[in-house]
Amino acid sequence: MPRKPKESPAQELRRRVLEAVRAVPPGQVAGYGEISRRAGYPGRARLVARILSAGDEPGLPWHRVLRSDGRIAFPPGSAGFDEQVQRLRAEGVRVESGRVRGQRAAPTLDQILWAPPD
Template structure:
């Protein structure tokens, strides 16, 4: 991964306020890398900076990406709840990850 892209993604994650969340795609857009949600996920999967607020990054539908029976899932839920975020059944409630560009243009499906 390019160092500049890496740094922009990390900066976008660090900019998510306490008690808020953003989807992988939204983080990519904020980093100037629209359409690169998988790049964000890949960077987070190799992250070893414990100060990075990785727990604020979710799937676009508000779900936690880790398997429900994993230690990472439990840690993410605990971290979010510590910040006052409501998590039920592996999904953040009450706040929604920012809409995708398609959702902004065409509206949410259903």
């Protein structure tokens, strides 16, 4: 039985980022930085954006990934912006003026460990 060729570091990174994006459930959103942390590459938010900008992965729920402040990264009025708003609203996500409302980003480990109790 032939062995599967080993992934390069770049292929592994891409695969892990795409898996993290696929893991965001419908009706939820995540920031680029959060996706990079979930994939095991903290601090690589721009790389996540670059991977998603390729747009070569069919069925990928790219529309669930936003800037850290909840804003859509596409320029307002662009085709990408309009499509992302439409997809998010179809999943029940509240979008106002290009920003998702009513959802918080998942806390980082530091926030979990060091934040004061509610």
